[in-house]
Amino acid sequence: MAVALEIGDANNLDGNNNSGKITLSVLITCIVAASGGLIFGYDIGISGGVTTMPSFLETFFPSVAKQAAEAKNTNMYCMYDSHALTLFTSSLYIAGLVASPVASRLIATTGRKNVMMLGGCIFFAGAALNGLAANVLMLILGRLMLGFGVGFNNQATPVYLSEVAPPKWRGAFSTGFQFFNGIGVLSANCINFFVAKHSWGWRLSLGLASVPAAIMTIGALCILDTPSSLVERGKLVEARQSLIKIRGNKSNVDDELADLVNSSELAKAAHEPLKTIFERRNRPHLVMAIAIPFFQQFTGIGVVAFYTPVVFSSVGSGQDSALTAAIVLGAVNLGSILVSTVVVDRYGRRLLFIIGGIQMFICQVLQALRRSPRAMTYCYSFSCASMLLVSAGLGILLPCSFLVKSFL
Secondary structure, eight states: OHHHHHHHHHHHHSTTOOTTOOOHHHHHHHHHHHTTHHHHHHHHHHHHHHTTOHHHHHHHOHHHHHHHHHOTTSOGGGGGOOHHHHHHHHHHHHHHHHHHHHHHHHHHHHOHHHHHHHHHHHHHHHHHHHHTOOSHHHHHHHHHHHHHHHHHHHHHHHHHHHHHSOGGGHHHHHTHHHHHHHHHHHHHHHHHHHHTTSTTHHHHHHHTTHHHHHHHHHHHHTSOOOHHHHHHTTOHHHHHHHHHHHHOTTSOOHHHHHHHHHHHHHHHHSSSHHHHTTSGGGHHHHHHHHHHHHHHIIIIIHHHHHSHHHHHHHTTOOHHHHHHHHHHHHHHHHHHHHHHHHHHHHHOHHHHHHHHHHHHHHHHHHHHTOOOOSSHHHHHHHHHHHHHHHHHHHHHHHHHHHHHHHHO
């Protein structure tokens, strides 16, 4: 990934100064690559909504459906105390955890584009298996395949975007992954709302995950791999062609190509490169590369993003209200991502980290201090308001997290 950092410097050497030039080719390429965010976003939005559908629970988790029917006047949260249901939701993320280190190696040896296509194909197969599931085993296998697809895609796409985007607008282009992620979440929430009343609704919700997978996979077939990746694998002719295509036919790409080749040779010449990560000069990068995703996940964004309908059902709202709340939160998150995309290159990543982090901190503390309100309507309203602000803060903070990590 260090190679991606060198592109900006190389462009500054170019006499035409194309560091800020946005060509039609690079725009289309980045849109296609960023559409990989649809895969992860759709799965984030679909899971929580499907687990609130009575037809889904009655088919695969009858004990949970029975508890739901008996929990009308008790704690709604208790109805979700099911190991099988927990395995259904968590299996994807376990598979993604296993796939991530494998994907990291494949990205270096086979290229960013190939890993994106591989992830898309695996995700497509998993979505089809889930949509046609006849038992819990098929559901779990499908979710595991989805997890591998997400793991491969989430590793390759941010790197691809950071290496292809014009240096001047790299922040905005790189947040495109999170923008499409937000579109995927919102789309999934809307689909859940409209099909929830039908007995086959859960099949449509789960099966339609194949659509974003097909979009990204087919799109990846039509784009070139990044110049950095091609240079790393010794394909200098293809790397030059890729540079000409994304920078424009009239651009002088020789200096940038030479810079990429030099960076690649330095990386290959390093003895025991894994140990260099722990050297004193690289420790700040190592700390940030670990701390950003760690604290990002421990803010509780998983609860907000994955289980929004379940959370609102647990505080007493009906199914329609819970799914509507998920749509509203998804829209707020998407709007915040748009704001982040517009201002990230103008005001920097640090400011957005501070704004998003403070907003999420205050709202989550207020929500934690809430003490059994007298009226359930007040409880629901308070939860809506606080989670809206948390979602807005998440929309500002999360794109910067992906962006900074892709450069470390």
